[in-house]
Amino acid sequence: MDTQNPSAPPRAQSAVAGNPNRSRHHTGGVIHENTRHTTRFVVIGNHLTQHKELSLLAIGLSCHIQSLPTGTPADIKSLAARFKEGTTRIAAALRELEAHGYLRRERVRTPTGRIVTRTISCNQPGHRREPADTGCPTPQPRQTRERTPQPRPRKALPTVPQPTRAAATALHQQATDLLTGLRRHDPRLLLSATDTEHLAPGVIAWLEREVTPTAVRHALTTDLPDTPLRRPAALLAHRLTAQLPPPTPYRAPATPPPVRHGLRTCDGCDRAFRAPATETHCRDCRTASPLTH
Numbered sequence: 268m269d270t271q272n273p274s275a276p277p278r279a280q281s282a283v284a285g286n287p288n289r290s291r292h293h294t295g296g297v298i299h300e301n302t303r304h305t306t307r308f309v310v311i312g313n314h315l316t317q318h319k320e321l322s323l324l325a326i327g328l329s330c331h332i333q334s335l336p337t338g339t340p341a342d343i344k345s346l347a348a349r350f351k352e353g354t355t356r357i358a359a360a361l362r363e364l365e366a367h368g369y370l371r372r373e374r375v376r377t378p379t380g381r382i383v384t385r386t387i388s389c390n391q392p393g394h395r396r397e398p399a400d401t402g403c404p405t406p407q408p409r410q411t412r413e414r415t416p417q418p419r420p421r422k423a424l425p426t427v428p429q430p431t432r433a434a435a436t437a438l439h440q441q442a443t444d445l446l447t448g449l450r451r452h453d454p455r456l457l458l459s460a461t462d463t464e465h466l467a468p469g470v471i472a473w474l475e476r477e478v479t480p481t482a483v484r485h486a487l488t489t490d491l492p493d494t495p496l497r498r499p500a501a502l503l504a505h506r507l508t509a510q511l512p513p514p515t516p517y518r519a520p521a522t523p524p525p526v527r528h529g530l531r532t533c534d535g536c537d538r539a540f541r542a543p544a545t546e547t548h549c550r551d552c553r554t555a556s557p558l559t560h
Contacts, residue, residue, distance in 0.1 A: 309334045312391060315369065324356060325363040329370070332388045341386040368392025424462070425504040427469030428511050434475035435468060442470035445480050449503075452488045455496045462500035469507035477515050486510055 311330055318326060332341050343361065347354045364370035371387040430438070446463045449456040458466070473483045487503055496502060528541045535552035542549075 310390070314391075318367070321363055321367060322360060324352060325360040328357065328360045329364050329388070332370070332386070333390055335388075341388075342384060422498075424465050424498075424500055425508065427466060427504050427507045428472035429468050430471040430475050435471050438471045438474045439467060441480065442467045442474060445470055445484060446503075449484065449488060452484070453491060455491070456488070456499050456503070458500055458503075466500060466503055466507065469504065469511075472511065473507070476512055478512055 309330075311333060315321075315329055316326060321329075328346070335341060343354050343358050346357045346361075350357065352360075361370060361372075365372065369389050369392055371389065373385045373387065374382055375385050376382055443463060446458055446466055449458070470483055473486075474480070487506055491502075528543055530539045530541055531544070531546070532538070533540055533549035533552055534547045536549065538549050538551075540546075540549040
């Protein structure tokens with residue numbers, strides 16, 4: 268009857284027989300069971316997979332990027348959607364790969380004018396070759412022309428109410444004096460000559476509606492904002508238009524008073540009476556002697 272060695276694993280011999288590449292004397296460490304790839308594979312150098320300074324995440328990320336087909340998005344957002352490490356860790360790993368030459372990122376302009384980021388994977392740092400065609404044109408240096416700075420066009424002021432021509436002629440100086448005096452009530456309301464000329468018709472429109480200059484000044488200077496006024500003339504133009512009072516009600520012209528003639532002496536009775544210069548006799552004398560009139 269045969270005896271068995273209880274200290275020997277019963278399957279050790281069959282395992283070695285099934286894989287002749289395995290060493291009978293190997294006692295630990297990794298053992299490779301390799302099968303040759305014929306499709307869907309990428310060649311990765313040991314200088315990457317055994318890199319002493321790259322993190323495991325950076326090594327794995329570089330292997331993943333090298334296995335991607337040309338044109339596949341490899342930005343941080345796309346990688347974070349694929350893996351669960353998150354954008355912060357993926358961004359740090361990409362920076363590691365850039366620092367050691369395994370990755371380059373360039374911003375290029377497409378034929379439509381859009382700016383895109385092109386990721387260039389290098390399987391052997393230091394052996395730079397032309398990148399594979401990704402459909403993006405090679406960026407060309409842009410020709411710059413020296414431009415003379417042009418003054419920024421001044422935005423037109425809002426329109427203001429327009430008075431009648433007769434009122435504009437009579438009240439122009441009063442409106443101009445009112446506008447130039449606004450700075451005494453608030454220094455921020457310092458107006459240029461052009462602004463004053465633009466706003467004057469609006470003030471005249473208020474004055475011809477029987478609004479006193481004091482009331483106009485009060486409407487323009489009351490409740491101003493506490494912040495600096497960038498365009499005080501525009502603010503005044505808005506107030507002149509938005510707060511314009513209605514026209515004064517129509518008044519029928521007053522009946523002129525009766526004409527009061529001077530005193531003169533009657534040629535008939537020497538009595539004083541009031542009458543036009545053409546009358547020489549008083550009413551009584553004209554009635555008594557109508558022929559004398």
